[in-house]
Amino acid sequence: MKFTLKVWRQNNAQDAGRFETYSLSDVENDMSFLEMMDVLNQQLIKEKKDPVAFDHDCREGICGMCSMVINGHPHGHVKATTTCQLHMRSFKDGDTIVIEPWRAKAFPVIKDLAVDRSAFDNIIQAGGYVSVNTGSAPDANAVPVPQDLAEKAMDAAECIGCGACVAACKNSSAMLFLSAKVSHLALLPQGKPEHKKRVISMVKAHDEAGFGSCTNTGACEAYCPKGISITNIARLNREYLTAALASEEAV
Amino acid sequence: MTSIHQPQKMKLDAKIPAGPLEEKWSNYRSKGKLVSPANKRRLDVIVVGSGLAGAAAAATLGELGYNVKCFCFQDSPRRAHSIAAQGGINAAKNYQNDGDSIYRLFYDTIKGGDYRSREANVYRLAEASVQIIDQCVAQGVPFAREYGGLLANRSFGGVQVSRTFYARGQTGQQLLLGAYSALSRQIAAGSVKMYNRHEMLDVVVIDSKARGIIARNLVTGELERHGAHAVLLCTGGYGNVFFLSTNAMGSNVTAAWKAHRKGALFANPCFTQIHPTCIPVTSGYQSKLTLMSESLRNDGRVWVPKKKEDRLKPPHLIPEEDRDYYLERMYPAFGNLVPRDIASRAAKVVCDEGRGVVKSGYAVYLDFSDAIKRLGKATIAARYGNLFEMYQRITDDNPYETPMKIFPAVHYTMGGLWVDYDLMTNIPGLYALGEANFSDHGANRLGASALMQGLADGYFVIPVTIAQYLADEIRTPRIDTNHPAFKQAEDQVKGDLNKLLSIKGNKSVDDYHMALGKIMWDKCGMARNAQGLKQARKEIQALRKEFWENVYVPGTANEFNPELEKAGRLADYFELGELMVIDALTREESCGGHFREEYTEDGEAKRDDANFLFVSAWEFTGTGNDPVLHKEELVYENVKPSTRSYK
Amino acid sequence: MSNPIAANPYSLKWLGHFFGSSVGRKLIMSLTGLFLCLFLLVHMSGNLQLLKGDGGRAFNEYAYFMTHFAPIKIVSYVTYFLILLHAIDGIALALKNRQARPSKYAVNPTGATWASRNMTILGIVILLFLVVHLKNFWFAYKFGTMPMVTYDGKEYKDLYSIVKEAFSQWWYVAFYLISLVALCFHLLHGFQSAFRTLGLEHKKYTPIISIIGWVFSIGVILGFALQPVAMFLGL
Structure with missing residues (x-):
């Protein structure tokens, strides 16, 4: 297969950035998108040019490191797939493919297609945990958790923190990411004691990071590689409104 | 490179506490040293x-x-x-009332490790397993539950009890997110400072104690000196020495290897685990192998055609009588459920006979058609639906209609830095935890045990054992990073990076990594022999020489430069690869993941307890030089080593 | 964090924090939006008086009632205020959200309905419509010179004739209809979205809200569209 690639190149966060066009032949059907990028980089290295920087690690769809907007689709056009699990057979021979980084103020570009997602870590640090020190836990079966709640919590906990929701949202809002963590912990009895403080503090961290607000378009859900549901955002709103308005928790 | 070490005169002391097996850890905890809260604040x-x-x-x-x-x-x-770990985490909770106990988990792990691990460490691991589950549940890890709201278990890895806790097929993810949330809490509290996108490139040793590291900020390229009273290496395994493995692209041996170069012993490097059910290599550009859960072998039947000429025929055109269900034929008692190492080697044998079912010759069928006939498509979909979907996504084949193609792949490395009972290497103040050390899995790791070990080491072992060392360090002031040892280490790192950049040769890092991987896989992979290993050492040395003369690393050291990162890691893999080959050559027996073709009985692995009941701990003496072997004799006081048989 | 030494525990600062938060800001949009939906319903039923075929008497009497009955007057001023609040907060949020992506995509991600992605544009069209609409009818009625009409010896401003005249011009009807289409799309997303913002989502009830949303959005718009079309066609 042959492709024309229009790839975003940007030296660092200060650089304005531009597209560069490369043509690539000898792409095989069974290659993953990132393997296709490897081939491009091998070609660039052979030509003594600067290879394209992009984030990737596990290449099996679970670490959340890969991040590319491909023809306007975060992680590509195939539903519920990360870039590393996208295969070239889902493109047509001869296609032109436009490859861009996640674009958001809160995700500054480090180089080319690699962006800085520390803002996500900051949101988790604001309260995405249960305050329990090692060794202090009661027996694991001491508190039964209804199976449906455990399943719902797991649905939300599957978030891989890749940031596709932010990339897809027209407001660069991270509400799906934030709500997945808030939901996961709010649904479980273990997360209940501090759920009010948690949601208020995590929303604050979200806003301070420079993410936009949610307008319920659902683009996040459509592009989430793990199928995290926008229902979690409703739950987040509910949690936040009750914590902020109906409790004495500081806002 | 670094100065050549004088071989150390050392007697390896694992510092195993005295007393009966069941009391060692609790006695140790009760009687060990403590560090007062006021002093902890002063210790880095x-x-x-x-x-x-x-x-x-x-x-x-x-x-x-x-x-x-x-x-x-x-x-x-x-x-x-x-x-990325899928299956689950073992714990001796005995929630299923099926006769499980700490001793049984200990025993299974020792036996599964083919009697090459330390009894005391493994027993402690089994003890900690119970607390791990409590801790993770309290953190909010959403383990699978029964309708009554209590935790669910499944059996895994061929053991006879159900002791595996799981969170869908994403147990590793959920456990890591639990640990990450605990870590995030401490970062927010200010007790942990996190350095993302930083790679450790050397450990700093002052007066024979580990006192800090040199780290490279991967975004700016800046080299940083960080001092501390103790350094913990929790840097995972080195499966990527094979280029293709189920490891992540960035997984590397660099931290452990730099420690090794500074004098830390590297133990049992040749013990690598090859997982039998991975998706085979399809293209020359393949970067990564994907694991399919071994639970598939519960219902799938493994086969290849009897005749070589049938190997590329569509499988449905090969009649039943022309199929060789080789695991069922060779191991009638266990059939398709033989342990990982045995299933892997059998696949290699039939493929080496020229019966592999893809063009490259390296794949066998895993066929569900009988199971679908017997149980119905719905049952199979309920059991393996998500795995089938994942398989189809990657290969574009529908496993409900055509057999899966699978082949073994490197998955886990049992070897690692040598550590004592405290998880301390032979360099005082330098620790190794999790897959980076060697201690708990012997020559072969059982399924659902890697997660258990990582968490046991991190949550429950090191917080106790590190106090034994740090209690004597309370008078040591903050480490001064202006000490000449820091400068020397930093200069060394800078020199190595500049050297890599200055070669400006004609081949890429990946070209060399693929070539190294091929040598390792062919000659130090699923089956090894003396001739091949000797040959491999020569080839690695030649390739390493060529690498240092002809690699091309673009860019500079002062920027985000992934190629430079890869080059540095590969340089260490060359040295590790050679050590693995030497270790494999020295270990003249077959045990666990290490299979020497010369040491077999009826085609099966033959362990040699009389001569090899020891840990091989290697000392670095300079690149390309013969390393020095130190032996830690393994003493079995509670379990009597026996031969595994699956026929 | 509550600090016993610092400040008064009964401070009102939280209000600023709450309404400054992204969720708080959306709460304003949601509540004002739902109130304006109610207003639409009332307004539409008023408009239906135009179709009575009584020469506009019912409508003119209705207009008189709406402008002279004190409680209704208060409600109407509240409505004006909420319209402004909805518009200003909406535009402010849109501007803030734009800042969250300083570097634009060459190819924009979609993955969501057209309406949901264009709420601001739709809102601005509706706002423009409101300006024209209020100038023509409301402003004229309140402050302009109006033709008068007498029913049962009582004088009324003849708003009906103004409306009738306006809707005899095709371009005015077209402008009106285009604005209604914009309103329809705005409601199709906004109605359901308001409930999600309030956190009201439920496996059993959300599908009902969704149906009500569709029926409401299309019904209200049909109701509003009926009279200009009918008047234009002289039905």
């Missing part, structure tokens, strides 16, 4: 790596009041490769 600990072991250790040490710095090369600690 560096944790390299943020996977299960690293994140758990950093979080727990932070909770205890130590000053912790944690480093990871990824953009967030949440991405460490522990996240």
Whole structure:
């Protein structure tokens, strides 16, 4: 297969950035998108040019490191797939493919297609945990958790923190990411004691990071590689409104 | 490179506490030294790596009041490769009332490790397993549950009890996110300072104690000096020496190897685990192998055509009588459920006979058609639906209609830095946790045990054992990073990076990595022999020489430069690869993941307890030089080594 | 964090924090939006008086009632205020959200309905419509010179004739209809979205809200569209 690639190149966060066009032949059907990028980089290295920087690690769809907007689709056009699990057979021979980084103020570009997602870590640090020190836990079966709640919590906990929701949202809002963590912990009895403080503090961290607000378009859900549901955002709103308005928790 | 070491005169002391097996750890905890809260604040600990072991250790040490710095090369600690573990985590909870106990988990792990692990360490691991589950549930890890709301278990890895806890097929992810959340809490509390996108490039040793590290900020390229009273390496395994493995692209041996170069012994490097059910290599550009859960072998039948000429025929055109269900034929008692190492080697045997079912010759069928006939498509879909979907996504084949193609792949490395009972290497103050050490899995790791070990080391072992060392360090002031040892280490790192950049040769890092991987896989993979290993050592040395003369690394050292990162890691893999080959050559027996073709009985692995009941701990003496072997004799006081048989 | 030494525990600062938060800001949009939906319903039923075929008497009497009955007057001023609040907060949020992506995509991600992605544009069209609409009818009625009409010896401003004249011009009807289409799309997303913002989502009830949303959005718009079309066609 042959492709024309229009790839975003940007030296660092200060650089304005531009597209560069490369043509690539000898792409095989069974290659993953990132393997296709490897081939491009091998070609660039052979030509003594600067290879394209992009984030990737596990290449099996679970670490959340890969991040590319491909023809306007975060992680590509195939539903519920990360870039590393996208295969070239889902493109047509001869296609032109436009490859861009996640674009958001809160995700500054480090180089080319690699962006800085520390803002996500900051949101988790604001309260995405249960305050329990090692060794202090009661027996694991001491508190039964209804199976449906455990399943719902797991649905939300599957978030891989890749940031596709932010990339897809027209407001660069991270509400799906934030709500997945808030939901996961709010649904479980273990997360209940501090759920009010948690949601208020995590929303604050979200806003301070420079993410936009949610307008319920659902683009996040459509592009989430793990199928995290926008229902979690409703739950987040509910949690936040009750914590902020109906409790004495500081806002 | 570094100065050549004088071989150390050392007697390896594992410092195993005295007393009966069941009381060793509790006695140790009760009688060991403590560090007062006021002193903890004055003690700095560096944790390299943020996977299960690293994140758990950093979080727990932070909770205890130590000053912790944690480093990871990824953009967030949440991405460490522990996240990819699918199956589950073992714990001797006996919630199923099926006769499980701490002793039984201990016994299974020792036996599964083919009697090459330490009894005391493994028993402690089994004890900690119970607390791990409690801790994870309290953190909010959403383990699978029964309708009554209590935790569900499944059996895994061929053991006879159901002791595996799981969170869908993403147990590793959920456990890591639990540890990451605990770590995040400590970062917010200020007790842990996190350094993302930082790679440790050397350990600094002052007066024979580990006193800090040199780390490279991967975004700016800046080299940083970090001092500490103790350094913990929680940096995972080295499967990527094979280029293709189920490891993440960034998984590397560099931290452990730099420690090895500074005098830390490397133990049992040749013990690698090859997982039998991975998706085969399809293209020359393939970067990564994907694991399919071994639970598939519960219902799938493994076969290849009897005749070589049938190998590329569509499988449905090959009649039943022309199929060789070789696992059922060779191992009638266990059939398709033989352990990982045996299933892997059998696949290699039939493929080497020229009966592999893809063009390259390296794949066998895993066929569900009988199971679908017997149980119905719906049942199979309920059991393996998500795996089938994942398989189809990657290969474009529908496993409901055509057999899966699978082949073994490198998955886990049992070997690692030599550590004593305290998880301390032979360099005082330098620790290794999780997959980075060697201690718990012997020559072969059982399924669902890697997660258990990472968390046990991080949450429950190191917080106790590190106090034994740090209690004597309370008078040591903050480490001065202007000490000449820091400068020397930094200069060394700078020199190595500049050297890599200055070669400006004609081949890429990946070209060399693929070539090294091929040597390792062909000659130090599923089956090894003396001739091949000797040949491999020569080839590795030649390739390494060529690498240092002809590699091309673009860019500079002062920027985000992934190619430079890869080059540095590969340089260490060359040296490790050679050590693995030497270790494999020296270990003249077959045990666990190490199969020597010369040491077999009726075609099966033949372990030699009379001559090889020891840990091989290697000392570095300079690149290309013969390393020095130190032996730690393994003493079995509670379990009598026996031969595994699956016929 | 509550600090016993610092300040008064009964401070009102939280209000600023709450309404400054992204969720708080959306709460304003949601509540004002739902109130304006109610207003639409009332307005539409008023408009239906135009179709009675009584020469506009019912409508003119209705207009008189709406402008002279004190409680209704208060409600109407509240409505004006909420319209402004909805518009200003909406535009402010849109501007803030734009800042969250300083570097634009060459190819924009979609993955969501057209309406949901264009709420601001739709809102601005509706706002423009309101300006024209209020100038023509409301402003004229309140402050302009109006033709008068007498029913049962009582004088009324003849708003009906103004409306009738306006809707005899095709371009005015077209402008009106285009604005209604914009309103329809705005409601199709906004109605359901308001409930999600309030956190009201439920496996059993959300599908009902969704149906009500569709029926409401299309019904209200049909109701509003009926009279200009009918008047234009002289039905």
